[in-house]
Amino acid sequence: MATIVEVARIAGVSTSTVSHVLNGTRPVQPATRKRVVAAIEETGYRQDAVARAMRRSRTDSIGLVVSDAGEPAFAEMVHGVEHAAAARGLTLVLANSAEDPEREERAVSTLLARRVDGLILAHCANSGRAVRARLEADDARPAVLLDRVFDGSPHDQVGADNRETMRRLVGHLRDAGHRRFLLVAGDQRVPTLVERRQGFRDAIPDAELAEQTTVDAVDPASVRAGVAAALRAGRATCVIAASTPLAVASLECLRDAGLSTPEQVAFAAFDGFSHSDLFRPTITTVRQPAFEMGEAAVALLLDRIASPDASPRTLRLNQRLELRESTEGHRLRAD
Amino acid sequence: MATIVEVARIAGVSTSTVSHVLNGTRPVQPATRKRVVAAIEETGYRQDAVARAMRRSRTDSIGLVVSDAGEPAFAEMVHGVEHAAAARGLTLVLANSAEDPEREERAVSTLLARRVDGLILAHCANSGRAVRARLEADDARPAVLLDRVFDGSPHDQVGADNRETMRRLVGHLRDAGHRRFLLVAGDQRVPTLVERRQGFRDAIPDAELAEQTTVDAVDPASVRAGVAAALRAGRATCVIAASTPLAVASLECLRDAGLSTPEQVAFAAFDGFSHSDLFRPTITTVRQPAFEMGEAAVALLLDRIASPDASPRTLRLNQRLELRESTEGHRLRAD
DNA sequence: CTGTTAGCGCTTTCAT
DNA sequence: ATGAAAGCGCTAACAG
Numbered sequence: 001m002a003t004i005v006e007v008a009r010i011a012g013v014s015t016s017t018v019s020h021v022l023n024g025t026r027p028v029q030p031a032t033r034k035r036v037v038a039a040i041e042e043t044g045y046r047q048d049a050v051a052r053a054m055r056r057s058r059t060d061s062i063g064l065v066v067s068d069a070g071e072p073a074f075a076e077m078v079h080g081v082e083h084a085a086a087a088r089g090l091t092l093v094l095a096n097s098a099e100d101p102e103r104e105e106r107a108v109s110t111l112l113a114r115r116v117d118g119l120i121l122a123h124c125a126n127s128g129r130a131v132r133a134r135l136e137a138d139d140a141r142p143a144v145l146l147d148r149v150f151d152g153s154p155h156d157q158v159g160a161d162n163r164e165t166m167r168r169l170v171g172h173l174r175d176a177g178h179r180r181f182l183l184v185a186g187d188q189r190v191p192t193l194v195e196r197r198q199g200f201r202d203a204i205p206d207a208e209l210a211e212q213t214t215v216d217a218v219d220p221a222s223v224r225a226g227v228a229a230a231l232r233a234g235r236a237t238c239v240i241a242a243s244t245p246l247a248v249a250s251l252e253c254l255r256d257a258g259l260s261t262p263e264q265v266a267f268a269a270f271d272g273f274s275h276s277d278l279f280r281p282t283i284t285t286v287r288q289p290a291f292e293m294g295e296a297a298v299a300l301l302l303d304r305i306a307s308p309d310a311s312p313r314t315l316r317l318n319q320r321l322e323l324r325e326s327t328e329g330h331r332l333r334a335d
Numbered sequence: 336m337a338t339i340v341e342v343a344r345i346a347g348v349s350t351s352t353v354s355h356v357l358n359g360t361r362p363v364q365p366a367t368r369k370r371v372v373a374a375i376e377e378t379g380y381r382q383d384a385v386a387r388a389m390r391r392s393r394t395d396s397i398g399l400v401v402s403d404a405g406e407p408a409f410a411e412m413v414h415g416v417e418h419a420a421a422a423r424g425l426t427l428v429l430a431n432s433a434e435d436p437e438r439e440e441r442a443v444s445t446l447l448a449r450r451v452d453g454l455i456l457a458h459c460a461n462s463g464r465a466v467r468a469r470l471e472a473d474d475a476r477p478a479v480l481l482d483r484v485f486d487g488s489p490h491d492q493v494g495a496d497n498r499e500t501m502r503r504l505v506g507h508l509r510d511a512g513h514r515r516f517l518l519v520a521g522d523q524r525v526p527t528l529v530e531r532r533q534g535f536r537d538a539i540p541d542a543e544l545a546e547q548t549t550v551d552a553v554d555p556a557s558v559r560a561g562v563a564a565a566l567r568a569g570r571a572t573c574v575i576a577a578s579t580p581l582a583v584a585s586l587e588c589l590r591d592a593g594l595s596t597p598e599q600v601a602f603a604a605f606d607g608f609s610h611s612d613l614f615r616p617t618i619t620t621v622r623q624p625a626f627e628m629g630e631a632a633v634a635l636l637l638d639r640i641a642s643p644d645a646s647p648r649t650l651r652l653n654q655r656l657e658l659r660e661s662t663e664g665h666r667l668r669a670d
Numbered sequence: 671c672t673g674t675t676a677g678c679g680c681t682t683t684c685a686t
Numbered sequence: 687a688t689g690a691a692a693g694c695g696c697t698a699a700c701a702g
Contacts, residue, residue, distance in 0.1 A: 003694095003696085004696065005695080005696095014674070015673090015674095015696080016672075016673065016674080016697075019697060019698085020697095025697085026671085028671075032672080044473065046447070046448055047696085048695055049448040049449045049450065050389050050450045051678095051695035051696045052696055052697075053678095054385050054386055054680090054694090054695080054696070055695080056697065056698095059385065061428075069410075069414040069417055069418075070414055072407060075410035075413070078410070078413070079405055079410075082429060082430070083404075083431070086431070086438075086442075091430065091449060092428065092430070093426055093427065094413070094417060095417065095421065096417050096421070107421075109381075110384075113384040114384045114396075114426060115383065115384065139336040248610060248613070251613055273610050274407060274608060280614065280615030338680085339679065339680065340679080340680095349689040350680080350689090350690095351681075351682075351690080351691095352689075354681060358681085360681085361687085361688095362687070363688085382680085383678090383679055383680070385680095386678070386680045387679080387680055388694095389680070389694050389695075390693085390694055391681065392694070
C-alpha cells in the first residue's frame with residue numbers, strides 16, 4: 001500500500017500538506033491540492049486509521065458491551081448504537097458478555113486497550129466490582145451505562161421508565177377488575193427487573209399485598225416450576241411476566257395447565273415479542289424503546305466526551321404500553 | 336498512562352525484555368520476569384493495542400458488515416460471529432449497510448482503513464460493483480461472504496441450503512395434497528430468495544407450473560397488494576413466504592381476507608419468528624442456522640488468513656424444516 | 671501557504 | 687538471556 005510519503009513525493013509536496021488536504025485541517029492552494037488529489041488517485045492511497053489513531057490518540061471508535069447478544073431487545077440496542085455511531089462517523093466495536101462477569105471484565109479491558117474513545121455498557125446481572133474499577137482506572141474512557149441503570153452511579157446512564165410503566169400496567173389491570181396477580185419477576189440482581197417489581201408494589205394497596213404471588217427464580221426450569229406451582233395454588237386472575245424469557249416460560253405453563261387466555265387468566269409481558277400481532281390471542285405488551293435507547297447512549301457518550309466534567313445524567317426513555325387481547329374482554333366480578 | 340518505557344525503567348530492563356515478557360515471545364530469566372511483572376503491577380501498565388497493531392500491522396480484529404441489523408436472522412449471525420471471534424481473541428468491528436449499496440461501500444472502506452485482519456460481508460440486495468472492487472483492491476484483506484452467496488464468487492462464502500429445503504418443504508406440502516401454491520418470493524436480486532424460488536420450481540411438475548402464482552414485489556406495500564390480489568384470484572390452497580418480512584405481510588393479508596389457517600389456506604414461512612411456538616396456529620417454518628453461519632464465517636475467514644492461496648470454498652449449512660399446525664390437519668381432496 | 675521534524679508506543683532485528 | 691535502536695504511518699507544532 002502507498003503511504004502518505006509516497007503521495008507527497010509524487011505530488012511534489014510535503015507530507016504535512018498531504019495530511020492537510022486529506023483532513024481539511026488547513027487551507028491549501030487549489031493548484032497544490034489538485035496535484036495532491038491526483039497523486040492520491042494515482043497511487044490508490046488510503047489513510048491508515050491505525051497510524052492516525054496512534055498519532056492523535058483517538059480512534060474515532062466506540063465500544064459496546066452487551067450482556068446478552070441473543071436477546072432481541074439487546075440486538076435492537078446494538079442496532080441503535082450502530083446507527084447513531086455511524087451517523088457521526090464513529091465505528092463500533094462490539095462485545096458480548098453473555099451474562100458472565102468475567103467475560104464482561106475482559107471485554108471492557110480489551111476495548112480500553114484498543115483505545116476506543118468511549119464505552120457503552122449493558123451490565124450483566126451479577127457483574128462484579130472488577131468492571132466498575134476498570135471503568136474508573138486512569139486509562140479508562142468515558143462510559144455510559146445502558147438498560148441496567150444504578151442509583152448513584154458516577155456514569156451517564158440510559159434506561160427505561162420501568163417502574164412507572166409497570167405501575168400503569170397494573171393500574172389498568174386493576175381497573176379491569178383484577179385483584180390477584182402473579183408477578184413473574186425474575187432475577188432480582190438485575191436493576192430493570194427490580195424496578196418493574198417496585199412498580200408492581202406501588203400499584204397494589206397495602207391491604208391487598210398479601211394476596212399477591214411473586215416468582216423470583218432465575219433459570220428457566222425454576223421459573224417454570226415456580227409459575228406452575230403458583231398457578232396450581234390458583235389464586236391469580238392475571239399473570240405478568242417481567243421480561244421476554246419469563247414470558248415464554250409463563251406461557252408454556254399456562255398452556256400446560258390448560259388455562260385459556262384471557263378467559264381464565266389474563267396475561268401481560270414486558271419487552272414482548274417481535275411480531276406480537278401475529279399471536280393468538282395477541283398479547284398485551286410493554287415495548288422497550290430499545291433502538292432509541294441505543295441511540296441515546298451514543299448521544300450521552302458524545303456529550304460526555306465533549307464535556308468530561310459535567311455531572312452525570314440518567315435518561316429514562318418511555319416505554320409503550322400496548323394493550324391487546326390477552327388482557328381484554330371479560331370483566332371480572334368485583335371481589 | 337504508563338508506557339512500556341516506564342515499566343522498563345522501573346524494572347531496570349530494556350523495553351524489549353518487557354515486550355517479551357508481555358507476549359511470551361522469548362525466554363526470560365525468572366528473576367527478570369518477576370521484576371518486570373512487579374513493575375507492571377506497580378504502574379498499572381496496559382498494553383496499547385493501537386501501537387501494537389501499528390507495529391505488527393495486524394489488529395487482531397475482524398470486520399462484519401450486515402445488510403440489515405434490524406432483522407432477527409442477521410442479529411443472530413452477528414451474535415455467532417461475535418461468539419466465534421471472541422473465542423479466538425479477535426475483536427469485532429460491526430457495521431450495518433441497511434440495504435444501501437453506498438453505505439455498504441463506505442462501511443467496507445472504513446473497516447479496511449482500520450486494518451481489520453479480515454472481513455465478513457452480508458451483501459445488500461442491490462450492492463454494486465464498487466464494493467466488489469474494494470474487496471479486491473491491493474489494500475484489501477481476506478473476505479468471507481455471508482448468507483447471500485454467489486456462484487463463481489472469488490471469495491469464501493457461507494450460506495444455507497435454501498434450494499434443497501424449499502424443495503423438501505414443497506414436497507411435504509404436495510404429499511399433504513396441495514397442488515396450487517402462492518409463493519411470496521420477494522426481491523429477486525437477493526440470491527437467497529432466488530435460490531428459494533428455484534427450489535420451489537424444482538418441486539413442481541412441469542404440467543402444474545401454470546397453476547402456480549408468485550409475488551416478487553420488494554416493498555411491503557406492494558407485497559401486500561400482490562398477495563391480496565392473488566388471494567382474491569383464489570386458486571392457491573397454500574401460501575409460502577420466502578422470508579420473515581414477506582411472512583408478516585402475507586399473514587396480514589390472510590387475516591384481512593378472513594381466511595383461516597390451516598382450514599382454508601395452509602401457510603409456511605422461511606426464516607420464521609423468534610417464538611413461533613406461541614403463535615396460534617403455530618406456524619410451519621424453515622429455521623435458518625443463523626448463529627452457526629456466523630460462526631462458520633469466522634472459521635472460513637481464519638482458514639483463509641492462514642492459507643491465502645487455497646481455493647475458495649462455499650459452505651452451505653442445513654436449515655431445519657419445522658412442521659407445525661399451519662400446514663397440518665385437513666387433507667385436501669385430490670384434484 | 672507550505673515544509674521540517676519530532677515523536678505516538680510498540681515489536682523486532684541485530685548485536686552482544 | 688538481554689539490550690540498542692530502527693522504524694510502522696501519521697499529525698501537529700514550529701518555522702519560514
